[in-house]
Amino acid sequence: AQRVTQPEKLLSVFKGAPVELKCNYSYSGSPELFWYVQYSRQRLQLLLRHISRESIKGFTADLNKGETSFHLKKPFAQEEDSAMYYCALINTGTASKLTFGTGTRLQVTL
Amino acid sequence: GAGVSQSPSNKVTEKGKDVELRCDPISGHTALYWYRQSLGQGLEFLIYFQGNSAPDKSGLPSDRFSAERTGGSVSTLTIQRTQQEDSAVYLCASRTGAGADTEAFFGQGTRLTVV
Numbered sequence: 001a002q003r004v005t006q007p008e009k010l011l012s013v014f015k016g017a018p019v020e021l022k023c024n025y026s027y028s029g030s031p032e033l034f035w036y037v038q039y040s041r042q043r044l045q046l047l048l049r050h051i052s053r054e055s056i057k058g059f060t061a062d063l064n065k066g067e068t069s070f071h072l073k074k075p076f077a078q079e080e081d082s083a084m085y086y087c088a089l090i091n092t093g094t095a096s097k098l099t100f101g102t103g104t105r106l107q108v109t110l
Numbered sequence: 111g112a113g114v115s116q117s118p119s120n121k122v123t124e125k126g127k128d129v130e131l132r133c134d135p136i137s138g139h140t141a142l143y144w145y146r147q148s149l150g151q152g153l154e155f156l157i158y159f160q161g162n163s164a165p166d167k168s169g170l171p172s173d174r175f176s177a178e179r180t181g182g183s184v185s186t187l188t189i190q191r192t193q194q195e196d197s198a199v200y201l202c203a204s205r206t207g208a209g210a211d212t213e214a215f216f217g218q219g220t221r222l223t224v225v
Contacts, residue, residue, distance in 0.1 A: 006152075018154040019157070030212040032211050036214075037206065043113075043216045043217070043218055043219075044201065044203075044216040045152075045216070048212045049211055049213075051210075051211040052211070086152065086153055088214075091210070091212050096141065096158065096160060096165060096166070096207075097155070097158055097165075097166050098143055098155075098158070098203070098205070098214055099155055100145070100152065100153035101152060101153075102151065102152030102153070102157070103152040
């Protein structure tokens, strides 16, 4: 079974402070990991994917297979980063079921 | 259409009534997903389709919930004898299914309120 865990429901940080949104997964095969974001009154959308090794809006995420983690990080939080963030996993074997965590609400305050 | 479309946007129904929620995926996308989003529960997986078949319907909460997809395109999620705990936002997403790294595109959701 595949499972994604986001331990924090709410993360509140000051503008300019570093951000780390935690994500742990369990899956016996070789997964592909993603971060999705939902801004206020907008659709859920892809933020970044592990395979691309990209940095989007200053965010990065590193896959740690030993710790089965895919934490999302940003060195300096901005007000516009306030949103709901979801970590997601798909199995590369069948490339089918897409499983999400319960989400973390990031609140960036002045 | 340019994106995933869901209808209706909002639905208020009386307890015990049946409701149908519709999803129009992006043309050509073979994989289609239904999720339920409620406060404190995050994104709860309900079912996914590959073409017209549903390899995994393990997330459907009860036998009151069913879904179908026809022509490899439109999907309908039906909830029979609605209960107040069914109130939530129901989200649909589609992917090309061509590879594990392909992006899922989401609809705007249907907000269901059972009174």
